[in-house]
Amino acid sequence: MNTQGKVFKYPDNVDTDVIIPARYLNTPDAKELSLHCMEDIDTEFVKNVKTGDVMVAGWNFGCGSSREHAPLVIKTCGTGCVIAKSFARIFYRNAINIGLPILECEEAAEEINQNDEVKVDFDTGVITNLSTGKTYKAQPFPPFIQNIIKSGGLLKSLKEGENNG
Amino acid sequence: MGMTMTQKILAFHAGLENVVAGQLISAKLDIVLGNDITTPVAVNEFKKAGFDKVFDKDKVAIVLDHFVPNKDIKAAQQSKTCREFACSHCVSHFYDVGKMGIEHALLPEQGVVTAGDCIIGADSHTCTYGALGAFSTGVGSTDMAAGMATGMAWFKVPPAIKFNLTGELPSNCSGKDVILSIIGMIGVDGALYKSMEFTGEGVKNLSMDDRLCICNMAIEAGAKNGIFPVDDVTLEYLSGRSEREPVVFTADEDAVYEKTIDINLSEIVPTVACPHLPENTHPASELSNIKIDQVVIGSCTNGRLEDMEATFKILNGNKIAQGIRCIIIPGTMQILRECVQRGWYTAFIDAGAVVSTPTCGPCLGGYMGILAEGEKCIATTNRNFVGRMGHVDSEVYLASPHTAAASALTGYITEFKEA
Numbered sequence: 087m088n089t090q091g092k093v094f095k096y097p098d099n100v101d102t103d104v105i106i107p108a109r110y111l112n113t114p115d116a117k118e119l120s121l122h123c124m125e126d127i128d129t130e131f132v133k134n135v136k137t138g139d140v141m142v143a144g145w146n147f148g149c150g151s152s153r154e155h156a157p158l159v160i161k162t163c164g165t166g167c168v169i170a171k172s173f174a175r176i177f178y179r180n181a182i183n184i185g186l187p188i189l190e191c192e193e194a195a196e197e198i199n200q201n202d203e204v205k206v207d208f209d210t211g212v213i214t215n216l217s218t219g220k221t222y223k224a225q226p227f228p229p230f231i232q233n234i235i236k237s238g239g240l241l242k243s244l245k246e247g248e249n250n251g
Numbered sequence: 252m253g254m255t256m257t258q259k260i261l262a263f264h265a266g267l268e269n270v271v272a273g274q275l276i277s278a279k280l281d282i283v284l285g286n287d288i289t290t291p292v293a294v295n296e297f298k299k300a301g302f303d304k305v306f307d308k309d310k311v312a313i314v315l316d317h318f319v320p321n322k323d324i325k326a327a328q329q330s331k332t333c334r335e336f337a338c339s340h341c342v343s344h345f346y347d348v349g350k351m352g353i354e355h356a357l358l359p360e361q362g363v364v365t366a367g368d369c370i371i372g373a374d375s376h377t378c379t380y381g382a383l384g385a386f387s388t389g390v391g392s393t394d395m396a397a398g399m400a401t402g403m404a405w406f407k408v409p410p411a412i413k414f415n416l417t418g419e420l421p422s423n424c425s426g427k428d429v430i431l432s433i434i435g436m437i438g439v440d441g442a443l444y445k446s447m448e449f450t451g452e453g454v455k456n457l458s459m460d461d462r463l464c465i466c467n468m469a470i471e472a473g474a475k476n477g478i479f480p481v482d483d484v485t486l487e488y489l490s491g492r493s494e495r496e497p498v499v500f501t502a503d504e505d506a507v508y509e510k511t512i513d514i515n516l517s518e519i520v521p522t523v524a525c526p527h528l529p530e531n532t533h534p535a536s537e538l539s540n541i542k543i544d545q546v547v548i549g550s551c552t553n554g555r556l557e558d559m560e561a562t563f564k565i566l567n568g569n570k571i572a573q574g575i576r577c578i579i580i581p582g583t584m585q586i587l588r589e590c591v592q593r594g595w596y597t598a599f600i601d602a603g604a605v606v607s608t609p610t611c612g613p614c615l616g617g618y619m620g621i622l623a624e625g626e627k628c629i630a631t632t633n634r635n636f637v638g639r640m641g642h643v644d645s646e647v648y649l650a651s652p653h654t655a656a657a658s659a660l661t662g663y664i665t666e667f668k669e670a
Contacts, residue, residue: 099439099528103636108615112318112325114291126638146440146473150634151615152375154292154391175444175475176375180391230275230405240393241300244401 087208089166089187090216091139094131095200096124098144102156102177105148111155119155120162137164140206142198144170148177157181157188167206169213169224171195182231183240189213194222253503255411256478257446260386260500264369272410272507280310281385281495282344282364283398284372286354286611287315291332292392293373297399305340306402312344312363312372313337314354317611319347322618352583352609355379355467355551359459360583365489366481367498371395371404376551376633378469382462383489384481384499389470409475411446412437413508416453418517423667425561426461427553427631427651430468431522433514435532443473445509448502450480453516459488460557467552468633471529521666523629524649527637535654538664545628546571546659547640548652549580549607550614553631556586558652563595565656565667571603572662578620580607604659616640622647629658 104126106119113119124131141160147170148156157180160168167187181188187208194213198204202217211224227235237243252271254262262270264278285293290313305311313333318326330347337345344363351357355376358364366384370377373395380387390404398404414433434441447469449462457465462479469477479485481499489497521535548554548562559581571577579599581587587609590596599606613620614632622628622641627648630640635647648664657667 101634101636103615103634103639107638108288108617109621109641111288111615111617112323112329114295114329126643146443149439149473150375150636152289152373152377152389152391154289154373154393157391158292172440172443174440174473176389176391176470179394183391183393183397228275240397241296241302241400244397245300 088206089138089140090205091136091166093198093200093202093204094135094139094141096141096143099146099149100143101150102148102153103150105156106153106159111153116158116162120159123159123163132163135163135165138166139164140204141165141168142195143168144195145172147173149174152176154180154184157184157186161186169194182234185235185239189224191222191224194224252507253505255446255448255506255508256480256500256502257386257411257448257476258408259502260367260369261406261408270408272408274408275405276408277403277405278369280371280398280402280404281368282310282312282370283395284312284354284370284374284377285395286317286374287319287329287333288317289373289392289395290336291329293395293399294332294336296393296396302400305342305399308341309343310402311342311399312358313342314346314357315348315351316353316609317615318617319351319610350584353551353554353611356554356582356586359383359463360585362492362494365493365495365497366485367500371398375470376467378474378476379463379467379551381466381469381476381478382459384479384485386476386478388476409444409446410509411448412442413511414447414449415511415513416449416451416516417513418453418515419456420516420519422669423521423653424519425651425653426457426464428519428522429514429516430465431524431532431649432519434468434472434529435522437472439471439528439530440473442469445474447472447474447477449477454479455482455484456516458557459484460555463555464552471633521651521654523654523664524635526635526646529635529649535650535664535666541627541664542662543575543629543658543664544626545620545622546575546577546655547613547620547628547630547632548655549582550611550632551582552633553652554580554582554586556589558631559586559590559595561652562656563598565653566602566604566659567598569602569660571659575659575662577604577659578607578613579604580612581609583609613640629655629664631655
C-alpha cells in the first residue's frame with residue numbers, strides 16, 4: 087500500500103475542533119462533514135485537496151475531542167496519509183480504527199514543505215520527498231496494530247477473530 | 252518491578268499478574284459510554300459490522316448531553332438514533348431529557364462508575380472518573396462500538412508522571428486552578444500517552460469536585476488518564492451511591508514513574524488559560540485589562556455543586572456588569588434542583604444571569620451562548636481552541652468558577668478576593 091500526492095503543511099497542536107468544528111457535528115454524515123474539513127485554519131484545503139494528497143504537521147496532531155469524525159473527514163476528503171511529529175492519543179487510535187494511514191516521523195515533518203510532492207510506502211514506512219529527492223524512514227506500527235489495519239479496521243478484525251475462533 | 256495505580260487496574264482487568272509500560276493488553280470493561288454525537292457513529296459501525304447485541308445491557312451508558320434538548324432537526328435525528336438503539340438493546344443507563352446531565356458530572360453522581368473500574372467512553376473527557384480511583388479513558392466511536400459488542404478494549408499500558416501534591420489551596424482557588432497551572436507547566440502534550448497520577452499528603456485537602464475537575468482536564472495535557480488514590484474522601488463520596496462494590500488499588504511502593512513533579516497547593520494562584528491553547532496560562536491578576544463580552548459557568552469541568560456554590564457566593568446580592576451576558580449551566584438535573592432548592596437559582600437571576608438546563612452547549616460551540624466575531628468569553632470550560640465557542644475570530648479564556656463569576660461582576664478578567 088502506498089500514496090502519492092501534494093503536501094498540505096500544518097503547525098503543532100492542530101486540534102479536532104479545527105479539523106472538523108463541533109458546530110457541524112449535528113450529523114454523522116462523513117461526506118457532508120468533509121466539506122468543512124480544516125476550514126477554521128485553512129479555507130483552501132477542501133477546494134484544493136486531491137485523492138492521495140498528504141497532510142504534514144508538527145507535534146500533537148489531532149489533540150482535543152475524541153470525535154472520530156476528525157480522521158473520518160480527513161480520509162473522506164481523499165487525503166492518503168497524515169505525517170506528523172506526534173499524534174494525540176485518541177486521534178491515533180481513531181485513525182487506525184477507521185483505516186486512515188498515519189505516520190510519526192519528526193525529520194520528515196520538519197523538512198517537508200507545503201506543495202512538495204511526496205510518496206509514502208506504508209509497508210516499509212519509507213517517505214520520499216519527490217521534490218527534493220530526500221527519503222525518510224517512519225516508525226512502523228507494532229504487529230498487533232498492523233493486523234487491525236490489514237483487516238480493514240478494528241471491527242472487521244474483531245469479526246475475523248470471531249470467525250476464526 | 253512495581254506497578255503504578257493505573258497499571259495495577261489494567262493488569263487486573265487483563266487477568267495478568269503484571270504489566271509493564273508499553274505492553275499491549277486486552278482488558279475487560281466495566282462501563283462503555285457514549286453521547287449524542289459519538290453514539291450515532293458507533294451505532295452505525297456496530298450494525299455495519301454485523302453485531303446484534305450489546306455484551307451487557309447494564310454496562311453500556313448512553314447520555315444525551317451535547318445538543319439536547321435538541322438544538323435543531325439534525326440533532327434531533329441523532330438523539331433519535333441513540334434513543335432507538337438504547338431502547339432496542341434495553342440499555343439500563345440511558346439518560347434522556349429530564350434525567351440527563353453532562354455525562355461526566357452525571358455518571359459519578361449516579362454511582363454508575365466506581366473505584367477500581369476500567370472504563371472507556373466515546374468522549375475525550377471520560378478521563379474524569381480517575382478522581383474515583385478508576386482507570387478511565389476517552390476513545391472514538393469505533394472503539395465504543397467494539398466495546399459494546401465484546402466488553403473488551405485493547406490498550407497500550409501507559410508510563411506515568413507522578414504529581415506529588417502538598418499543602419492546601421488558597422480559598423479563592425479550586426481544582427481548576429491546579430490543573431490549569433499543571434497544563435501551563437507541562438504543555439498540551441506534556442503527558443502524551445501517559446498517566447497523570449496525583450498523590451501526596453495534599454490529596455486529602457482536595458474535595459471530590461476538585462479531583463473530578465483535575466482529572467477531567469488530564470486530556471488537555473495529552474494524557475491517557477488521570478488518577479487519584481482512594482481515600483476517606485473517595486469512600487465517603489461512593490458510599491450509598493456506587494452501584495457496584497468499589498475495588499481499591501494502590502500503587503506499589505517501588506512503582507516506576509517517568510518523573511515526579513512537586514506541586515505545593517498553597518502556592519497556586521487563580522489562573523487563566525488565554526487563547527488558543529490550554530497551556531497558555533497566566534495569573535488572573537495579570538489579565539485585568541481584558542474586557543469580556545460573555546461568561547459561561549458550567550460544563551463537565553465545572554458544572555458541579557461546589558462550582559455553583561462558589562458562583563452563588565460571588566454573585567449573591569450583586570449585579571452582572573452592564574453589557575455582560577452571564578450563562579450558568581448546572582451539570583445535572585440533581586445539581587439544578589439543588590440550585591433551586593437552596594435559593595441560588597433566584598440569586599443568579601436577580602444578579603442578571605441566565606440559567607440553562609444541563610447541556611454541553613456553548614463549551615463546544617454547539618448552542619446556548621455562541622460568540623460573534625471579535626467577542627471574548629471567560630468560561631469554566633476546558634478548551635479554548637480557535638473557533639471553539641463560535642466565530643473563528645472569537646476568544647475563550649479558561650478559568651475557575653471563582654474567577655469567572657468575579658469577572659462577570661466587573662466586565663473584565665478579575666481575580667476573586669475574599670472581602
